[in-house]
Amino acid sequence: MSKQYDPSLALVQVNHLNTGQKISAAIGSLGLGILLFAWAAQQAPMPGIWLPTALLSLTVGVLGYAHFTYKDSPAGIKNNGVMFHSLSNRGLWAYVAGVLLTGFYVCLYWYADYLKGLIALFEPLSQWARHRPSDQWFVYGSLYTLGVLILGAKFIYKYRHNRYQIIRTVSVMFFQFVFAWLVPAWMQMMNQPEFYFTYFWPLKYDYLFPSTVNWLTNSTHLGVFLIFWGAVMTFVATPVLTYFFGKRWYCSWVCGCGALAETTGDSFRTLSDKSLSAWKIERYLIYSVLVFIVLVTILLWANSYKEGAILGEWSQTASKTYSFLIGSIFSGVIGTGFYPILGNRSWCRFGCPQAAILGIFQKYFSRFRITTNGGQCISCGNCSTYCEMGIDVKAYAQRGQDIVRASCVGCGICSAVCPRGVLRLENGSVDIFDRGSLVRNEH
């Protein structure tokens, strides 16, 4: 029998780093080192110069690394070695990163005491941005936003030939920085509630809980507007915008979870499971979570209406369970902590109830679809491999079928990596089955 291809041979000359990349990696490591030290040191206060040093060296490190990675090669798809790198390929570094990330989330949700050092590190920034002491949520939000900004810039550099990717990434960076960091900080500075305009029920599940509604309406004159805003976004904007543009208007253009996935998580997009069985699990899980949060919300309102007479204990338990299992463990610890293992969109794909609703609209009441270009597909598999949502795009493309899937977030990477120009994201008004039937393969 002839010799088989052995992928383990592919470890030659692939981890080549140029001097610029090495220096940038060293600078970035300094920033990361300060953060890890502050986390481990568990003490307050931290020297004031440390935070700007850490943030600046992280920024310079990442941008420098991107610059020295892409500057010498003409613009185009730059996925060389993705399958060989330890971090993007479930190697040792992936597990190290996974442990650090999950560890951070566990501390964040349940053991904030262990974040004392980090909280102290961010004290000056918190005082400057919102005139109040730092806490673990401020640390989290700031690091999160920094990740979106600097790795978003790297992403733009990588896809600088692709205007869809540039505009989309600028959009998520903008919404994260302005509406998920700056505006909530300002609102706190003005003694208003910390409110996120870019998150709505059911992703931000408590925004339609009776307790939040009461708190908002009682605490500020803005309260009614904020509740009105959230309700309009959930019940009016979501269906209308999804009809015209698909769920991408939110998931890959606005949403903060999407922002992190598309920028910080970009290196992990190939890790999503493309199998048919994963698709089955996805459908069971995501709609279960949706049903769960709808029931919890109804329960809470029923209870509130009955003034806690009947369902008091019960509804509180239900909402706490949801918050623990879904809000913390699923979306945080697993959803982000497991980026290097499960891929960058496991929460969005398997858990997010917002995505579930958007997906139902996308599948049945939307003009959005990905179309395929006649018979040009060569079944290479780049589209499926780089689909962060685990859609087997190739299965459709090689049959000449359009792709209309509830889970597609419209990131457009399948279209970008296709070497034969087969895939295009569209908001078409013509019925998909009427177009181009002549040249399509029978299927």
Add this chain to the structure above:
Amino acid sequence: MRIVIIGNGIAGTNAARYIRKQSDHEVIMISEETLQPFSRTALMYIYMGHLKQENTWMYEDWFWAKNRIQRVQARVEKVLTADKTLLLHTGEQLTYDQLIIATGSKPNKFGWPGQDLPGVQGLYHLQDLATMEQYSAGLQHAIIVGGGLIGIEMAEMFHSRHIPVTFLVRESSFWNSVLPPEESEMINRHIREQGIDLRLSTELSSIHGSERVESIETNSGERIHCGFVGLTVGVSPNIDFLKDSGIETRHGVLVDEYLRASAPDVYAIGDCAQLRAPGPGRRAIEAIWYTGRMMGQTVARNICAEPAPYQPRLWFNSAKFFDIEYQVYGDIPAQTPEGVTSLYWEHTDGKKAIRINYETHSGAVRGFNLMGVRYRHEVCERWILEKKHIEIVLSELSSANFDPEFYDRYELNLAKQYYSRTEKTNHHVKAI
């Protein structure tokens, strides 16, 4: 009825799939190369680390069981057409009622001295990728011979591993037997921009080395040290095992318009098939992905339903040269023939171009060549088949555009160029 398919490339795989769609016949697919049908065109991406091997598999594992397509990994040594039996390298015999030969191609070698040294090879099979990987360890310099699609792929592969490449092209410009001069020149520039040492009008004379290739000599007498030589000077049908089988062959297995070979109940499809009477403007052997796929579909219908001739429709093809995508629809010869006008627009960045050929007198469009711009297959095909007038096409050109959203559109540039050249004023321009 038992249908045996030799070869599990796109032609064989598609044949199996369409046979199952149309019948309950027993289907056995034999391949020496691999049990798992995969996309051959994606081999380069495995080497470059864009994909893993399993990412290139045509279908998930359950697909074959669900569709009752049996897969056998073996080499067919002989075809005994009289007994309708195959001899496998294991000594086993396998009988068939209908046989489909889909064994693809093998890389050409033209008798250069030293061409069989270790480190000298083509790129076609998965095993070629394995040896390429093996010789890449510590490789200081690679030579690629042959200015075609596999040659530039191999250059890109080594380039991705930071291995310097010298690319010998016999012609005076890259792939200029197919690409018109402007497009060919664009690719020359792009190859050099990547840092590849492109040597045009240069041929390989001999290959030297003892244990392994150490250097080559060109026809100008220059000696270049190297640890690897990629021979990418075309492919020929992989049909050596059919000697003495009684199946008539010339370059490939000779088949009629129904893809039937000379022996009863034997068909040949894909790269290894040679049409006795190819359609107008088509070649007898077209070793490309798309024709293999269409032949697989046709042969399945011929066996399972009513006999239908192989009709490959309008010519189309595509490729990617490093970062520049290429699509062609219809007839775009390297030299524009008499009676045909070529409307060519190139972006100032030198990496995008659109060419439309049309008949000078009737104005009927004949073909589209796209570099770095994506156009819709079905729209271009319809215009060409309907012999649409170039001015109508220009007025509706944006409906062919398939680039991603927010990309610059160049349809107007093309129309402006056309009307400035023909000095006509026409209301169509406004309609764009």
